[in-house]
């Protein structure tokens with residue numbers, strides 16, 4: 001949570017503009033930070049071609065892998081520079097980087113000011129000794145080495161940088177720790193620790209005001225009992241508190257004043273939430289004393305076509321879309337989150353498992369974090385926790401993901417050291433890690449000594465594990481890894497692991513080679529050798545009290561790790577997402593929504609019903625078996641094809657695929673329409689949905705998403721996401737359309753990026769043209785700094801169609 005400056009002698013400036021960037025230190029370009037130098041591409045197999053054996057995937061031999069880290073040019077060096085202004089008489093200045101990829105070395109006026117090894121962590125650099133009044137040259141040097149990541153890490157100063165100027169007597173925000181120690185419906189006790197960089201003298205002290213969301217004063221304390229290290233502890237009793245939860249993300253603000261003889265030396269504002277977190281055998285996971293099962297998703301840090309460069313609007317869109325699905329938690333796999341993302345999770349109501357490492361000493365990829373672990377783990381854990389512990393959204397820390405050492409005595413020792421380090425900086429939150437070897441990690445004592453034993457996949461081992469876990473509960477720290485491509489349906493419809501629809505795949509039916517496309521089917525029946533279907537997880541989540549929740553792999557597709565196409569070019573991004581890389585929901589979104597969203601009903605039919613328009617498909621499904629699924633929270637449904645009933649069926653808890661889905665497996669395709677009528681538990685008709693065969697392509701449909709609908713803010717940083725669909729004259733999607741579109745932005749903004757969610761597309765995200773993927777894509781536009789109207793015009797040359805949308809910037 002950002003601490004905002006108030007007092008005159010504290011100035012915080014986010015260093016957004018005025019940066020020059022170069023990769024060779026010869027040619028420089030103007031950029032804004034956050035910046036990702038690699039996202040514009042071009043995509044090329046050569047950038048991250050590797051001959052490796054992916055041990056986590058159970059591979060026995062090394063093979064050639066392409067696209068593993070996104071096939072984008074992120075490897076190499078990057079240089080940034082700009083001037084910063086230091087006012088005359090300035091006593092103290094520091095830079096706060098929220099992450100820079102990677103190995104940032106920071107120079108001020110030609111002298112080294114600091115370095116941080118891990119590209120994902122927040123770090124602070126005191127530049128007081130090197131600064132001078134007036135202009136100072138700030139330079140940042142970055143280095144990304146090959147085979148240092150299992151996914152696309154991004155490249156550059158991809159998170160904000162702040163310049164913080166203070167007086168000699170200053171509050172240290174990382175020494176501010178606000179936590180709820182007792183909570184009932186009538187009262188909360190909130191303990192606050194505040195600190196300065198140096199001991200206080202006799203006339204100094206702190207004054208804290210606590211204000212509710214409306215600004216009303218609900219607590220006011222003074223403290224002059226200050227420890228030698230400059231820390232003070234205060235306690236507040238707040239009457240009739242508003243607890244923070246995903247459903248009620250209520251935030252208070254502590255105004256912390258550093259005083260001397262009645263004079264204000266420094267002041268910061270710190271937002272916080274009143275909430276408690278507990279895990280126990282009896283109650284499982286409890287937020288504010290209430291047991292709930294975590295309905296979480298894992299998220300990598302990239303934002304699809306924006307790359308790793310963080311953006312508030314893009315993050316809000318991500319979190320809101322997940323919340324609408326009923327998701328209440330994210331896991332920041334497998335690294336430290338951005339402050340911006342945590343602020344958004346606090347204010348929108350999303351619980352967070354904040355993770356730290358994907359490896360410790362043993363390298364999961366040749367040049368990964370294992371190079372640094374020994375020297376850096378303590379500093380990295382410290383910065384993660386000190387920067388983030390006031391975020392109410394964070395409910396647990398994670399010290400690692402699928403760490404190869406989990407089965408050894410050494411692993412146990414490291415695990416304990418990490419967990420203890422977390423406890424000493426933050427005794428209020430439990431610590432977990434994602435374990436992928438249940439037996440070995442139980443035997444070594446790693447699983448049995450974690451606050452929260454987290455297991456990745458392998459649900460069939462849960463039962464055996466629970467008998468050996470003294471904690472009496474376990475978490476599905478990573479689940480599902482079901483794969484699918486938006487709008488792609490493969491026949492025959494089968495449950496398979498590692499299906500590859502590619503001409504070279506040895507097991508693939510030669511008759512089907514023509515359909516080779518590097519995609520996965522959206523019947524949501526395909527997974528990996530180590531993983532499973534959503535339905536398989538839910539059986540455990542629903543039937544066992546001791547399973548405290550899950551984090552699905554993943555909420556969104558991400559750049560890199562194109563499993564099951566790790567060896568197939570041009571696949572360069574994942575298929576695991578519940579939403580695609582453009583942020584558009586796949587069918588699986590509605591499956592999760594049907595079970596997770598308890599406030600709204602879901603009725604979603606699949607597949608599309610237009611199997612005759614595209615040459616690719618040859619129109620050949622007429623008369624062929626084309627199963628129809630309905631994802632709904634209702635227990636019963638009747639399906640009609642052109643008015644003919646295909647039977648009224650109910651969910652069947654005894655069958656793997658019928659407990660959570662309604663399936664009609666023997667439907668023969670005929671053009672027209674499919675309609676489902678759903679019934680509630682009492683047998684009353686509750687709703688219906690119809691999917692029609694599309695006619696000829698006739699129109700482009702443009703739908704804009706903005707964080708402050710319907711407006712963009714004139715701040716140069718606000719983004720609108722416009723979903724473009726090709727439809728027939730009645731508005732029905734042309735579900736296999738791949739027309740090339742072009743985009744033109746005029747008025748108060750600019751074109752930012754485009755993405756169609758096709759994991760095999762090599763079209764640049766940053767060029768204003770792209771093919772539709774299964775009828776849709778998303779264009780991202782950026783507001784200007786001046787108010788006005790932004791117009792996006794989308795053109796389909798082939799069909800001589802164009803359509804514009806105006807968005808007010810004000």
Ligand code: GAL
Pocket residue numbers: 056401402436456478481528531553561563
């Ligand atoms: C897990 C791993 C993730 C991702 C996933 C794909 O084993 O923790 O990072 O690789 O597999 O299924």
